[in-house]
Amino acid sequence: MGDAGHRALRRPTCGRPQPGPGDAASRIGPALPLRGHLRPGVFQGERPVEDGPPRRGIGVGAEVAEPLELDGLPGRGPREPPERRLHQGAREDGLGRGVQVVEQVAIERDELLLFFQPRVDVLRGAVIGAEVLLRWQHPGRGLVPPGEFIPVAEECGLIGPIGQWVIKAACRQVLDWRCEGLQSPRCAVNLSVRQFNVDGLVEEVVQALASNQLQADALELEITESLLMANPERALDILLQLHRLGVHIAIDDFGTGYSSLAYLKRFPAQTLKIDRSFVQDLPDDQDDATITKALIAMAHSLGMEVVAEGVETSAQLDFLREAGCDEVQGYYLGRPMAPHEIAARLLPCPLEASAA
Numbered sequence: 001m002g003d004a005g006h007r008a009l010r011r012p013t014c015g016r017p018q019p020g021p022g023d024a025a026s027r028i029g030p031a032l033p034l035r036g037h038l039r040p041g042v043f044q045g046e047r048p049v050e051d052g053p054p055r056r057g058i059g060v061g062a063e064v065a066e067p068l069e070l071d072g073l074p075g076r077g078p079r080e081p082p083e084r085r086l087h088q089g090a091r092e093d094g095l096g097r098g099v100q101v102v103e104q105v106a107i108e109r110d111e112l113l114l115f116f117q118p119r120v121d122v123l124r125g126a127v128i129g130a131e132v133l134l135r136w137q138h139p140g141r142g143l144v145p146p147g148e149f150i151p152v153a154e155e156c157g158l159i160g161p162i163g164q165w166v167i168k169a170a171c172r173q174v175l176d177w178r179c180e181g182l183q184s185p186r187c188a189v190n191l192s193v194r195q196f197n198v199d200g201l202v203e204e205v206v207q208a209l210a211s212n213q214l215q216a217d218a219l220e221l222e223i224t225e226s227l228l229m230a231n232p233e234r235a236l237d238i239l240l241q242l243h244r245l246g247v248h249i250a251i252d253d254f255g256t257g258y259s260s261l262a263y264l265k266r267f268p269a270q271t272l273k274i275d276r277s278f279v280q281d282l283p284d285d286q287d288d289a290t291i292t293k294a295l296i297a298m299a300h301s302l303g304m305e306v307v308a309e310g311v312e313t314s315a316q317l318d319f320l321r322e323a324g325c326d327e328v329q330g331y332y333l334g335r336p337m338a339p340h341e342i343a344a345r346l347l348p349c350p351l352e353a354s355a356a
Contacts, residue, residue: 111137112162114169115336118345119185119307119329122321127345129220129307129327130185132170133336134162154194163195164204171212171219173339182346188220188250193227197234202241209245216246220271224252232263243268250307255295265302272299276310276330283319293323300324 112134119129136144153159170187177184195201209216221242228235228251239249250271251264255278274295278288292308299306308320311330320328334345 111139112165112169113137113143113338114166114173115338116173116185116187116342117329117336118334118342119188119327120333122317122325122328126347127185127334127342129188130342131188131222131329132166132190134166150192154192159192159194160198163192163198167204167219168208168211171208171214174214174218175212176339177343177346178349180343181349182343183349184218185342185346186218186220186248188222188248190222190252191227193230196223196227196238197231201238202245205242205247206245217248220248220250222250222252222273223269225254225256228263228267236263236266239268253309255291270304271307272304273307273309274325279308279310279316279320279330280312282316289319292320296324 113136115133115135116130117133118127119131120126121128134146134150136146136149138144150159150162153162167189170189174184174187191201205219205221209219223235223239242249248271249267249269250273251267251269252273253275254272256275272295274292278292278295281288282292283289296306305326306324307327307329308316308325309329311317311320311328312332314332316330317328317332334342
């Protein structure tokens with residue numbers, strides 16, 4: 001029996017175990033209604049802060065033109081700033097109660113959605129990966145990008161429940177695609193600094209994979225240079241645990257931080273993502289062209305695959321192909337899509353025919 005036949009025998013069944021009423025995985029849930037003016041979102045890049053230079057978000061974001069208000073917290077006025085209400089709730093009720101409020105109001109009403117931006121094999125043109133992007137389907141405002149609500153949860157230390165939900169929902173979606181007879185892309189989930197530093201991350205990943213009958217390499221976790229260098233030894237310990245499981249690790253926004261190459265070779269990462277700032281002026285900018293070629297050569301010498309972000313023109317794609325880049329991601333290849341939209345671009349799974 002060939003390798004395809006062995007994979008066919010390991011193919012997960014589509015019937016999911018039904019979680020019990022107390023199982024957190026059974027809650028998908030509510031969100032806090034937003035008030036304020038929303039500018040069109042950008043899916044990656046920097047988010048503004050009132051004082052100081054722009055600060056990079058978690059890989060997805062948008063500008064907030066006016067302060068936003070989150071209605072629905074018990075005992076709070078609708079026009080009180082969300083940071084004050086969430087901080088006050090955490091002070092009055094304790095951190096545990098604060099997390100419970102986030103779970104109840106931001107998750108249980110089933111208003112969080114995942115979108116997927118395709119990652120395309122440069123040579124074959126096939127979708128082989130997808131970056132997971134969180135959206136909030138607000139009943140009155142429509143799709144709200146995470147830059148409007150994630151910063152509040154991060155500042156209050158309440159990012160944990162949302163991050164857990166994203167990992168679980170991404171794994172469920174991979175199973176759904178496979179049950180539709182499609183070759184599911186490897187899903188890449190961005191980890192924030194706070195989420196990465198919370199105890200229990202490895203256990204959460206194990207549970208999400210096991211509950212959806214997935215091999216560990218179905219999931220990729222994207223981590224920024226700044227996150228790695230904040231505490232290199234702790235980061236190395238966590239990444240080694242994930243690597244032993246078989247989970248793929250990607251270093252995101254590479255070239256924008258201050259990482260040490262001595263540390264880079266120690267981290268068990270399989271993928272290096274070149275930041276869009278080096279791609280946007282290709283192929284005309286000679287400095288960017290030189291840096292991009294050097295990054296691709298360095299990553300390949302370390303046994304890593306390379307993904308270029310922010311590809312928006314055919315000229316950029318042609319340059320990256322000639323430079324030996326492995327995968328590309330950007331509006332030229334596809335904007336973030338709902339699950340059924342990206343499904344139309346996935347190849348059919350040949351496992352049934354191979355098993356026969």
